Amino acid sequence: MNQEKENNPISGYIMLVIVALLFIISLLLLIASKQPLFGIGIVISLVLCPGFFFVNPNSSRVLVLFGAYKGTVKKNGFFWVNPFYIKDSISLRARNFDSERVKVNDKVGNPILIGVILVWQVRDTFKAAFEVDNYEEFVRIQSDAAVRKLAGMYPYDNFEDNEAEITLRSGLDEVNNALEENLSNRLKIAGIKVIEARIGYLAYASEIAGAMLRRQQATAIVAARHKIVEGAVSMVEMAIDDLSKRQVIDLDEERKAAMVSNLMVVLCADKDVTPVVNSGTLNH
Structure with missing residues (x-):
């Protein structure tokens, strides 16, 4: 036998009545007749008592008789089996x-x-x-x-x-x-x-946790900077195009370069920039 089989034991309530009656009748006859022979019934009733057991919900009892597997009781309730069975309890709960x-x-x-x-x-x-x-x-x-x-x-x-x-x-x-x-x-x-x-x-692990944390922070900073630069370039390009289309100011290449430099500094700086008011010409 190398697989599970279910055992259906006798109801413990029926056997409890039988064992109790055997014990009481044998005891009364022993007292009344003084015959030691009736003591056998008392001994048998006591031997049968270890056969009683309970099975709770989501529990089971594995029955073994002298090394031989006799089945598993999974039904809930009060039962009786051969008193020489070994009844190992195994929980079926999660x-x-x-x-x-x-x-x-x-x-x-x-x-x-x-x-x-x-x-x-x-x-x-x-x-x-x-x-x-x-x-x-x-x-x-x-x-x-x-x-x-x-x-x-x-x-x-x-x-x-x-x-x-x-x-x-x-x-x-x-x-x-x-x-x-x-x-x-x-x-x-x-x-x-x-x-x-x-x-x-x-x-x-603790020995590399600090280094890996700094590495993750550096990666996040680089990714954020990349997004900031992408956005800044788009904004500068849009600003120059709009100024040219609307003819607000005529910019040569040198002035465009200066404007791009200033806008990139403003848009990509970590801190708020301090504006400088030029009271002279654009060239001074």
Whole structure:
């Protein structure tokens, strides 16, 4: 037997009545007749008592008799089975696992800190009980291994890998799908179903976090400057064209160059410029 099978035990209420009647009748007969033979009924009723057990909602009991798997009870209620059965309880509820933040290297070798949040539940009680030694510990270790493998598949960002379309920081949907698929394949041996898996924490390791932050800030500044210059050039071009079309002033190439220089300074400066009023001619 290498797969789960459902066991349908006897109702515990019926057996409770039978065991109680056996105990009471044997006790009364023993008192009345003083015959030790009736003590056997009392002993049998006491031996039958360990066979009673409860199954709560979304729980199960795996039944084993002298090393042989006898099935799993998944129905809720009060039951009785052979008192020599070992009745291991396995929860069927969905569980959360928030892994520790592990330090790994991404695809390009940068040290990063990464953690995973996993939602899982037991679907095959036979595999959970007998295919692995401890299924809860198995989930923890395999989750750590899956996170390490995932981090090595993608760069943290595309600073050093400009051709990377998917990164750990930007491609969360694709990365989480890959993580979930990897974990499902790993935990299938233990009868575990992965309901959801996603990255819960992601950051550069402390030794490079400061440098990477400055790099991100520099990239943002360069991108902003690029946009400012593009806008300034368009505005200067539009201003010169309008002045020429409306014939407000006749500008030669030298004056155009001076005007472009002044406008670019005004539009691209970090601080407010201070105007200088020229009280003479344009040439002085």
